[in-house]
Amino acid sequence: MTRIFAYVPFKNGVTDDVALEYPDAAKKIDAGASLTAVVTGHGADLDNVADALTKTYSEVIKIDNEALAYPNAEIVRKALTHVIPADAIVLVPHDTFGMDLAPGLSIKLDSAYAADVVDFEGMDGATLKLIRQELGGAVSTHVTCDAASGAVITIRPGTFAPADEEGASGTVVDKSGEAGDLSAKRTFLEVVEAEVGDVDITKSDVLVSIGRGIEDEDNIEMAQDLADAMGGVVACSRPIVDAKWLEKSRQVGTSGQTVKPKIYMAMGISGSFQHMGGIKGNPFIVAVNKNPKAPIFQVADVGIVEDILDFMPELQEAIEDL
Amino acid sequence: MEILVCVKRVPDTAENEFELNAEGNDLDRDDLVYSVNEWDNYAVEEAIRIVDNLGGSITVVTVGDDEAEEVLRREMAMGANNGVLLSDDAFEGSDGRGIATLLKAEVETGNYDLILTGAQADEGAGQVGGMLAAMLDYPYASLVNKIEPGEGKIKVGREIEGGNQEMNEIELPCVLSIQTGINEPRYVGIRGIRKVAGVEIPVKGAGDLGVDAGSVGEAGAKTKRVDYFVPDPGDGAEMLDGDTDEIIEKLIEKLKAKGGL
Numbered sequence: 001m002t003r004i005f006a007y008v009p010f011k012n013g014v015t016d017d018v019a020l021e022y023p024d025a026a027k028k029i030d031a032g033a034s035l036t037a038v039v040t041g042h043g044a045d046l047d048n049v050a051d052a053l054t055k056t057y058s059e060v061i062k063i064d065n066e067a068l069a070y071p072n073a074e075i076v077r078k079a080l081t082h083v084i085p086a087d088a089i090v091l092v093p094h095d096t097f098g099m100d101l102a103p104g105l106s107i108k109l110d111s112a113y114a115a116d117v118v119d120f121e122g123m124d125g126a127t128l129k130l131i132r133q134e135l136g137g138a139v140s141t142h143v144t145c146d147a148a149s150g151a152v153i154t155i156r157p158g159t160f161a162p163a164d165e166e167g168a169s170g171t172v173v174d175k176s177g178e179a180g181d182l183s184a185k186r187t188f189l190e191v192v193e194a195e196v197g198d199v200d201i202t203k204s205d206v207l208v209s210i211g212r213g214i215e216d217e218d219n220i221e222m223a224q225d226l227a228d229a230m231g232g233v234v235a236c237s238r239p240i241v242d243a244k245w246l247e248k249s250r251q252v253g254t255s256g257q258t259v260k261p262k263i264y265m266a267m268g269i270s271g272s273f274q275h276m277g278g279i280k281g282n283p284f285i286v287a288v289n290k291n292p293k294a295p296i297f298q299v300a301d302v303g304i305v306e307d308i309l310d311f312m313p314e315l316q317e318a319i320e321d322l
Numbered sequence: 323m324e325i326l327v328c329v330k331r332v333p334d335t336a337e338n339e340f341e342l343n344a345e346g347n348d349l350d351r352d353d354l355v356y357s358v359n360e361w362d363n364y365a366v367e368e369a370i371r372i373v374d375n376l377g378g379s380i381t382v383v384t385v386g387d388d389e390a391e392e393v394l395r396r397e398m399a400m401g402a403n404n405g406v407l408l409s410d411d412a413f414e415g416s417d418g419r420g421i422a423t424l425l426k427a428e429v430e431t432g433n434y435d436l437i438l439t440g441a442q443a444d445e446g447a448g449q450v451g452g453m454l455a456a457m458l459d460y461p462y463a464s465l466v467n468k469i470e471p472g473e474g475k476i477k478v479g480r481e482i483e484g485g486n487q488e489m490n491e492i493e494l495p496c497v498l499s500i501q502t503g504i505n506e507p508r509y510v511g512i513r514g515i516r517k518v519a520g521v522e523i524p525v526k527g528a529g530d531l532g533v534d535a536g537s538v539g540e541a542g543a544k545t546k547r548v549d550y551f552v553p554d555p556g557d558g559a560e561m562l563d564g565d566t567d568e569i570i571e572k573l574i575e576k577l578k579a580k581g582g583l
Contacts, residue, residue: 072490074461096482099441100464103418103452112544113418115447134445134550135333138340139349142548151544185461185493189477194485206582212336230583242503248485256485263582270335284580286573287559293339293552296559302576303559304569311566318570319583 002033002123005061005084006091007101008053009071013045018093020056021160023167025091028120028160029128036061038083040076042069054170056163061173067182073100074186079179081108087150089128094154095254102154111150114143118159123147136272137295156273197249199233205262206232209252210240211275213268213289213308217245222309223267226316235259237269253278268308271296288312323378323471325369326434327402328425328451329362331386331393332444347549358393361440363400363507365500369438370401370508372471379403381432385413385424394523399514400507410527415540422453423538427531429458434495436476441465441499448499455497463492464499 006022008015019037026035037057039050042064050062063079084090086109092098094116106113114130118140121129126148133140145151201207208227214220220234227234234250241251252259253275260281267288269275276299279285287300290307297303304311333340337355342348369380381404382397384390394405408424416424429437437455441464442448448464455462467487468479480488481501492498528535536542562569577583 073464077456096465096480099448100452100462100480103449104456104462107419107422107453107456113447113449113453114545115418115449132446135340136335136446138335139342139550140553141550144546144548146544185496186463187491189489189491191482192479192487192489194487230577238502244506251485254483255481258484263577263580284576284582285559286577291339297561298553298558300559302573303561304573305561305563306566306569314566315570315573318574322574322583 002030003085003088004029004033004035004091005038005088006035006057007038007080008049009093009097010039010041010045010049013048015049015052016093016157017162018155018157019053020162020165021155021157022091023056023163024160025120025155028122029089030123033089034059038063038080040065040068040071040079042066050172054168054172055165056168056170058168058170059173060170061175063179064174064176065179065182067184070188071097072184072186072188073097073104074184075182077101077105077108078182078184080105082178082180083175084109085150086110087148089147089150090152092152092154093157095157098154102152106152109150109152111152112145112147113152114145115154116156117153118156128153136270138293158277195247195249197247199250201233201235201250201252202257202259204233206230206265207235207252207259207261207263208232208265208267209235209237209269210267210308211237211269212239214240215309217243219309220245222312222316226265226312226319229316229319230263230265232261232263232265237272237275266296266300267312269296270294271299323372323376323436324432324434325372325378325380325436325438326429326432327362327365327369327380327382327397328437328439328454329366329382329384329393329397330359330440330443331356331384331390332359335444342550342552346551349550356389358396359440359443361442361500361502362393362397364502364504365438365440366397366400366402367505367507368469368500369436371505372436372469376471378435381406381434383408383425383428385409385416385421391523395515395518395521396510398518398521399510405521405523407523407525408531409525410535412528412535412539412541415543415546416538417543417545418447418449419453419544420538420542422450422457423542424531424533425450425454426457427533428526429454431531436494437497439497439499441501451497451499458497461492461496462498463490463496465501466498467501467504469498469504
């Protein structure tokens, strides 16, 4: 029988949303598989999280150690390597923690590795069939993964259907004694909070958000003018911040701000999942992009194939004439 | 500080519209524009800044065919001192683990204090750095957006959710995967490329690296891409067409209906 172990991150006593998404992923891997949640940490927060997970999982393994109080990927990896059987399938979220943990974990468990999986098509013997994306989401690929000696898989957060939390009444298994040596060559120091900018994009109902299609820093004015006409503010995707054209506090995405506008105008934005991950509350998304194959058109409500540098001033003028 | 930067030649997502080939199982590669993986430029720039301050040298390495040499030359034009091309028919079809196995063999031929990779490349896995570190038993940090060099240890900032930064102290030697935005990579002009055009770049195969050909390439790969496809857009966007005036008229009606105007 396929054994699946799902690593559940948590923060301030609250489990990551992925905790409810693993059961769907596990079912798509193998409907007959056993699914065990694994949590690591220290103290009351860990105990509470482990107990809460028994509503969703029939078995919850917890590993309690002072060294695990902050999730340092190197230390978590050591603990997991001692507790998870070598032939298991291990699920981890494809986020900034999962990317830190999972590749090295696959080496230490001598398992196959597949990253940022968006769907599974079941097992064919010991071969796991899955789907992932390449080239920034422009193309998808069918992938086979030989899981005979285990596999570590990161799944894309938000892609699997969340389970009903109250389904199970599982038990907590304390494996703290098996964690082994938890010394590390990397030491966590502190979290430096993001700087607050002069404009708070999280408070606006209308966002005119620009991406690479803006082409030049001087063109940002066009987006600002359109935002002014619409009574909104200018936000952006990652490349604009990397180029230092706008401050980090304007960036929408998993590594930037989470926004909940009513209207999201995606101007020249390709629509990577990291960017879309920062848009919540189901806004009306208008995408304008000169590339008809831009992935943003798969998630937008309305799509327009135009060059934003021509389109934005015309739209602004038409709105001002209303 | 002796620094190794692992780089990759990839299809340029900004320069291409990706189409499938006639069989529908691979990209149509005939007219693809390739360049160095965007993240790798940030890694090379960071290495140059560290060496400018502390001294040392930078080697860039890639796994690929003859054409991959061009990305090594580009990074050498930026300021890397040496290039190494790992190339062998036996390397074709390597998965992330296979690539990490080859890079590990190359690392062991040198005396590197710091190994940098891009945080991810064209396949979007972000896997090779973490695997390489685990194979070498070096510490690792991913998505690094700040490096403060020191003696025997360095401080690194990692980009985490919400625009926050996680600061860590990490022992050398170590492997770091570099996130975009950590610096502003310098421009490389034609003159710079010309200057390194004649520099000899050693090519190493399985035998030179002492790697068992069966442990890499297609033969050693546990994870294999079967084909490419373009997913059914499903409930994708309602596309507005017509001339620009018509589009704007339709769009304004929709924005009004949604309370956006």
